[in-house]
Amino acid sequence: MRIGYARVSTVDQSLDMQIDALKEAGCERIYTEKESGAKDDRPELERALDNLREGDILVVYKLDRLARSTVKLIMTLDEIQKKGAEFVSLNDKIDTTTAAGKALFGMLAVFAEFERNVIIERTKAGLEAARARGRVGGRPKTDQKKIEKAIKLYDTQQYTVSEITEMTGVTKATLYRALKERQA
Structure with a gap:
């Protein structure tokens, strides 16, 4: 089954263009929501992912409809892959049902890992610099x-x-x- 996911960032924006493209791509079920891509709590995306079964294909209009950061994108694509499902981004011409799509997915994973490692290095360096100046990091303890x-x-x-x-x-x-x- 082809499952579509469409998202816009604000209530004022229209989902029509994405829904039309997803229907044209053969999606039998389409989940929609009006939430910021920066939010991790997106109930309709969770429902779409929960309903994916082996052999299904999750289809989005563009990659940024699925996730805003490379790390989140790779985590989501990894979840899709673990379910035995595939992924298609219509506008970005990514289709993991093809060899080229799988290769592109692999390259994205490498860049996501690199991005994660750079963030970790920067965080460690920042904490060490703060400690050297006598600061203690972390969130304040809740009473x-x-x-x-x-x-x-x-x-x-x-x-x-x-x-x-x-x-x-x-x-x-x-x-x-x-x-x-x-x-x-």
Whole structure:
């Protein structure tokens, strides 16, 4: 099955051109959303990926509709490949069902790994320079009392996680991590 994914960054933009191209490319199912590509939380993309089965093909109009960074793109393409599915970007002429498309995918993976390594090197150098000047890196620790309050609010089941984070200032990630630690 050919599954399409179309995305625009704002509510004001139209998906029509992408949807028309995906239909013309033979997509039987099309997932759409109006979310920034910089956001990692894109429910319709997740649904499209979850519904991919071996032999399916995920089709997008352009690569930047799928991901904004090379690293995120490679991670997504790797997920598609692990499911035994293929990938097609109509406008970029990338088709992993062909030998040339698989080769291009391999080159993208090399560049993504290079980009990741450069970022790691820069981060390490920046942290070392900061330590040399007496600075300590990392995020500030969340007050344990705030975390305990967030857990108590969570246990009441009267509030959503978003409401709890707003009331306490504890991030979702910190709350979920604390809940996981409590279960262990």
